[in-house]
Amino acid sequence: MEKRIARFGRGGLAALAAVLLALAAACGTGGGNGGGGGAAPASPSPSDGGTASASLPPASSSALSGNIEIDGSSTVYPITEAVAEEYGKEQPGVRVTVGVSGTGGGFKRFCNGETDISNASRPIKDEEKAACQEKGIEFFDLKIAFDGLSVVVNRDNDFVDHLTVEELARIFNAENPAKTWNEVRGSFPAEPIKVYSPGADSGTFDYFNEEILGKKGVRQDATFSEDDNTLVTGVAGDRNAIGFFGYAYYEENKDRLKVVPIDAGAGPVAPSFDTIKNGQYSPLSRPVFIYVSKAAYERPEVKDFVRFYIDNVKELAAEVGYIPLPDEEYAAEQGKL
Amino acid sequence: MEQRLSESPAVYGKSSGLAGAGGVPETLRDGEHRRVLRRRRIDWALHLVFLASTMAGVLVLAALIVDIVMDGWARFTPELVTNHPSRRASQAGMRSAVVGTVYMMLLVAPLAFILGVGAAVYLEEYAGRGRLSRLVQLNIRTLAGVPSIVYGILGLAVFVRWFALGRSLIAGALTMTLLVLPVIIVAAQEAIRAVPRSRRDASYALGATKWQTVSRAVLPSAFPGILTGVILAMSRAVGETAPLIMIGALTYVTFLPGKLTDPFTVMPIQIYNWISRAQPEFHELAAAGIMLLLILLLLMNFAAVALRNKFRGRI
Structure with a gap:
């Protein structure tokens, strides 16, 4: 046995080296631009419904170069990734990198002068502003899209037809939360409530905490997860569960979940492309931002990228599951540049 | 009854x-x-x-x-390694991540090997058995069990900020080297200790110096064990995400690192990003990425077995 492995081993080593070399070679050819990569273009599978992005308006015509570092919210990441991907086709000489340190982590790096642009799923906090000021980092923000926080229950839940903002607070808040559904509303059954919530580090949590819970925090017996897919699975598998997360995750799991229309005084409204866009789905539709360092914006490639961003984000945000702002708001954001 | x-x-x-x-x-x-x-x-x-x-x-x-x-x-296709990340699952690949992982291993392996084996040789052959030596031993064994995120924080403070290497390939590689070093030292020490006393004695009896004994009698005999330890430690490093996220390895990178100070990403980070996306197509991509990572791990373990047997035959 030993001997056989040993004999095999010699050939195996050569094979291993060959594989590694081949891998490096395969990856090393064909330059570093664009998603298309090497010689053979990927045949797009029909399941992804890849809408061609031929109609995007061009940015500037001259070839630029340089690095643009972006970090921040994982919620905003798909939008910025889409923009960076399209921009890479436009300006292959500019190397755009995007990280996912979270909104808070992103601001920490941003105010330390380490990044040029920060993705944020909430406005910058006062203490973060102070940190930026201390380091002399000046910035401006651009609103780029809406995300509709969707409150969902299990598919088999037949009693929740809508919830008011007060009822939401009674279910989720940390101080004396409702233990059973009939404590929320008398007509609901006396079943225990199981709560699923994004983790306290996420901008999604921050927004919900601020708008619905008056900053009191989510109840401690909730199941917290940084991964929204875990929340989806949790609510889909538990008859008495309720949870909330970004609209894109509801959109992808429509057949497994039941969305709860929210009543903030003007009648129940369910989140949808239209109700989020026209502001009816309030208070749970929230804007997401990018923060641009003024010093970085002086650089031609950053200026060009930011312009490209605001010109194209409408189509690209919709493509990755977010809701674009109304046209006049984009015009207002463009006015800031 | x-x-x-x-x-x-x-x-x-x-x-x-x-x-x-x-x-x-x-x-x-x-x-x-x-x-x-x-x-x-x-x-x-x-x-x-x-x-x-x-x-x-x-x-x-x-x-x-x-x-x-x-x-x-279904997603385990050549495009997985030839394409860069994309918002469209059908066109997304992990080329920058695969190359990042391979580069990182190529940097970590020699660094960790030289430092790790050097430390082990010193501790086993040169250092005395005094209190200081015991303290160092205890330290190394404890470090081997420290959670990886702690190394990330250390790497961020020392390599990224203090040495001003930035969020670069070399900062990541140095952090990973620290992470695997204790494991390699302990494994190399075990291997050196397992070399029979008689080999050393025979060497000394022939008039060899300490270094001649270590380099020609002890190390060749301990080499298979050391190699196994190194490669197993590297396999651990391949799958690490937390310390690299800490030092700022990125997610969206559409170019390959050309020099040591370039930004980079690695496979586990790309996989994690795909897993947390809403669209099921990305979850399939993540599964394909995991398959690739598993294959890489198996290859490395296979290399460990092969190398061990190759060198064992020589002694």
């Missing part, structure tokens, strides 16, 4: 020759027989328990692999 005894005469007779000896009172023989049966039942039960514990690991791994292959097979 008599009846039960007669029911299983074959077992009884086969197992215990003692009990068959003449002149033993009937009751005692009966008790002996029951003890034997009981012991054998315990033996059998434990056999099953140990088999079950072995199978638990194997079955979980098998289930995991089956699940991942079912999800990822």
Whole structure:
């Protein structure tokens, strides 16, 4: 046995080296631009419904170069990734990198002068502003899209037809939360409530905490997860569960979940492309931002990228599951540049 | 009781020759027989328990692999390594991540090997057995169990900020080197300690110096063990995400690092990003990415076995 492995081993080593070399070679050819990569273009599978992005308006015509570092919210990441991907086709000489340190982590790096642009799923906090000021980092923000926080229950839940903002607070808040559904509303059954919530580090949590819970925090017996897919699975598998997360995750799991229309005084409204866009789905539709360092914006490639961003984000945000702002708001954001 | 005894005469007779000896009172023989049966039942039960514990690991791994292959097979295409990340799952690949991982391993392996084996040689061959040496030993063993995120924080403070290397390939590689170093030192020490005393004595008897003894008698003999330790430690490093996220490895990178100070990403980070996306197509991509990572791990483990056998044959 030993001997056989040993004999095999010699050939195996050569094979291993060959594989590694081949891998490096395969990856090393064909330059570093664009998603298309090497010689053979990927045949797009029909399941992804890849809408061609031929109609995007061009940015500037001259070839630029340089690095643009972006970090921040994982919620905003798909939008910025889409923009960076399209921009890479436009300006292959500019190397755009995007990280996912979270909104808070992103601001920490941003105010330390380490990044040029920060993705944020909430406005910058006062203490973060102070940190930026201390380091002399000046910035401006651009609103780029809406995300509709969707409150969902299990598919088999037949009693929740809508919830008011007060009822939401009674279910989720940390101080004396409702233990059973009939404590929320008398007509609901006396079943225990199981709560699923994004983790306290996420901008999604921050927004919900601020708008619905008056900053009191989510109840401690909730199941917290940084991964929204875990929340989806949790609510889909538990008859008495309720949870909330970004609209894109509801959109992808429509057949497994039941969305709860929210009543903030003007009648129940369910989140949808239209109700989020026209502001009816309030208070749970929230804007997401990018923060641009003024010093970085002086650089031609950053200026060009930011312009490209605001010109194209409408189509690209919709493509990755977010809701674009109304046209006049984009015009207002463009006015800031 | 008599009846039960007669029911299983074959077992009884086969197992215990003692009990068959003449002149033993009937009751005692009966008790002996029951003890034997009981012991054998315990033996059998434990056999099953140990088999079950072995199978638990194997079955979980098998289930995991089956699940991942079912999800990822359709996406396990050449595009996975030739394409860069994309918002469209059909065009997304992990080329920058695969190359990042390979580069990182190519940097970590020599660094960790030289530092790790050097430290092990010093501790085993040169250092005394004093209090200081024991303290160092304890330190290294403790470091081997420190959670990886702690190394990330260390790397961020020391390499990224203090050495001002930025969020670069070299900062990541140095952090990973620190992470695997204790494991390699401990493994190399074990290997060096396992070299028979007689080899050293023979070398000294021929008039060899300490370095000649270490380099020509001890290290060649310990080499297979050291290599196994190094490669197993590297396999651990391949799958690490937390410390690299901490030092700022990125997610969206559409170019390959050309020099040591370039930004980079690695496979586990790309996989994690795909897993947390909303669209199921990205989850399939993540599964395919995991398959690729598993294959890389298997190749590395295979290399460990092959190298060990190659060098063992030489001694």
